[in-house]
Amino acid sequence: MAAILRQPASGIRVFTIIWLGQLVSKLGSGLTSFALGVWIYEQTDSATLFAFSMLAYSLPFVLALPFAGVLTDRWDRRKVMMLSDSGAGLASLFIVLILAAGELQIWQVFLAIFFNSAFSAFQWPALSAATSLLVPKEQLGRASGMTQGTEAVSQLAAPAIAGAVYVVAGLPAILAIDVTTYIFAMLTLVAVRFPQPEPVSAVEGKQPGDNPGFWREITFGWHYIRQRKGLFGLLVIFASMNFLLSLVWPLLTPMLLDLSAPDVTGLVHSAGGMGMLAGTLLMAAWGGPKRRIAGIIAAEALTALAALLLGLRPAILTVAAGLFGIMFTQPVSNGCSQAIWQTKVAPGVQGRVFSIRSTIAFSIIPLAYALSGPLAERVFMPWLESGAPLANAYMAIAGTGPGRNIGVMWLLAGGLYFLLAMGILLYKPTRNVERVLPDAVS
DSSP states (O other), X not given: OHHHHTOHHHHHHHHHHHHHHHHHHHHHHHHHHHHHHHHHHHHHOOHHHHHHHHHHHHHHHHHHHHHHHHHHHHSOHHHHHHHHHHHHHHHHHHHHHHHHHSOOOHHHHHHHHHHHHHHHTTHHHHHHHHHHHHSOGGGHHHHHHHHHHHHHHHHHHHHHHHHHHHHHTOHHHHHHHHHHHHHHHHHHHHTXXXXXXXXXXXXXXXOTTOOOOHHHHHHHHHHHHHTOHHHHHHHXXXXXXXXXXXXXXXXXXXXXXXXXXXXXXHHHHHHHHHHHHHHHXXXXXXXXXXXXXXXXXXXXXXXXXXXXXXXXXXXXXXXXXXXXXXXXXXXXXXXXXXXXXXXXXXXXXXXXXHHHHHXXXXXXXXXXXXXXXXXXXXXXXXXXXXXXXXXXXXXXXXXXXXXXXXXXXXXXXXXXXXHHHHHHHHOHHHHTHHHHSOOSOO
């Protein structure tokens, strides 16, 4: 471990190579994700089925994460990432072959999304755990900003590119690009080697040769987090915020498609990508405030205000501005949070701890995706059409027309999101987690 930290330049160079491969891969995945979403909505004209496609991705991701964490700590983390990229690439190749053989069916798309998600679950804990060994502690905020930058570039470029390519060349061309980007990511992983953490027995004080068993290793991350109240409180708040955003996020594309064409919808999503890119560049250059919990509170409060703006009017520019704001603040919040976790959790157990952390944070997202479409179509749409005084007052302020049922959901989510951000100030163990919990990374 000490030898690794004495050579930070080499570690950062390896991290940069890995980051480049994942940047290209993420861009290809973003093209496919946007194109498949448009294809599903065009085929079905159903916001519920569109939301279910996101459910088909989130559910296997959550279920696979605990196993991914254990294997990340047991195996070479580079090989875990290679397994993730190869499996996800094969899922995209499956759709290409089905398209070449005949007519593509909805259930086949859902099946490919399911397997892509299951393999992708191995990527995040392996990369996160490797980063804390490759990058010096004081640079973790910047590294987190770079990692989130891959998502930002995907959000910025993928919708606009996918919208244009979809209109000109159709779904097969986009899928072919996606498979090629996975191959590039695999080649970057082949070109590097990862440092390995200290043995788990040394970290946990067990005798060499002890084997706690696979199930105990899965549950280890849960017990580790529960014993640290500040981290557990931060996790619960983030999970609640994820639930609120996930209730409305699947409805954003259907709302935009009701207001505009696929290429305009892609441009609005790219506005969100511009916000995320700006936020990640800020984090990569700045690294976040010295007191990272304060950065989380401020960024999440601004996220809530941006969500309120997004739902306020049925206008493309208003939606784009709100989306830009949400995506700008999230890299700051997530970068600060990631740096706290990477600093406070021992490197030898980060695979298991981070996977359980993600499992808990994302576990209620499938429920949110399952509820979002029915709530929009069967609850808020009839409510707006009921002529109730409160519904009429909302439409007088926020306007009428397509997507207003989704708009009111964004307003409600934004208000509750702001209350959760303020909740960090009220829970003392989380508010003081950086001061009270000792660092586990030198």
